[in-house]
């Protein structure tokens with residue numbers, strides 16, 4: 001483990017050395033949850049999939065359930081890993097799972113100041129972080145299509 005990953009408390013991926021950020025395509029009633037970041041300054045105001053860094057020794061799916069509990073105050077379960085891995089800032093990669101709500105209504109408790117449930121035809125209405133756009137496009141394929 002490098003000094004920087006120790007300092008941040010996040011676990012590097014054993015294969016690549018990159019810190020894995022796990023994020024949820026939380027799907028409910030045909031919509032996807034988008035979350036607006038409140039910090040850090042360079043990301044504030046942009047929208048993302050809720051999640052966070054995997055801690056050392058933690059399974060990614062467990063990290064995601066924990067992050068959704070901490071950030072949104074909900075119980076959720078992961079469903080399907082969305083194939084692929086997307087680079088974030090140097091040394092960080094994003095992996096995404098679809099997730100289902102088990103209980104609670106998401107609230108922006110940490111890291112976010114607004115949440116929105118978006119249907120497939122509404123996904124372009126928020127300003128996604130550039131690095132999230134490919135993952136969001138993949139997640140969108142799991143949403144029901146627009147009705148004619």
Ligand SMILES: Nc1nc2c([nH]c(=O)n2[C@H]2C[C@H](O)[C@@H](COP(=O)(O)OP(=O)(O)OP(=O)(O)O)O2)c(=O)[nH]1
Nearest residue numbers: 021023048049050051052053088089092129131132
């Ligand atoms: N959660 C999340 N983070 C993302 C996304 N896209 C993206 O670039 N990031 C960046 C923002 C942060 O630099 C990093 C994740 O950090 P975080 O602040 O959400 O993680 P965390 O909850 O574990 O935070 P902390 O313990 O460091 O406070 O990845 C995304 O879709 N979801």
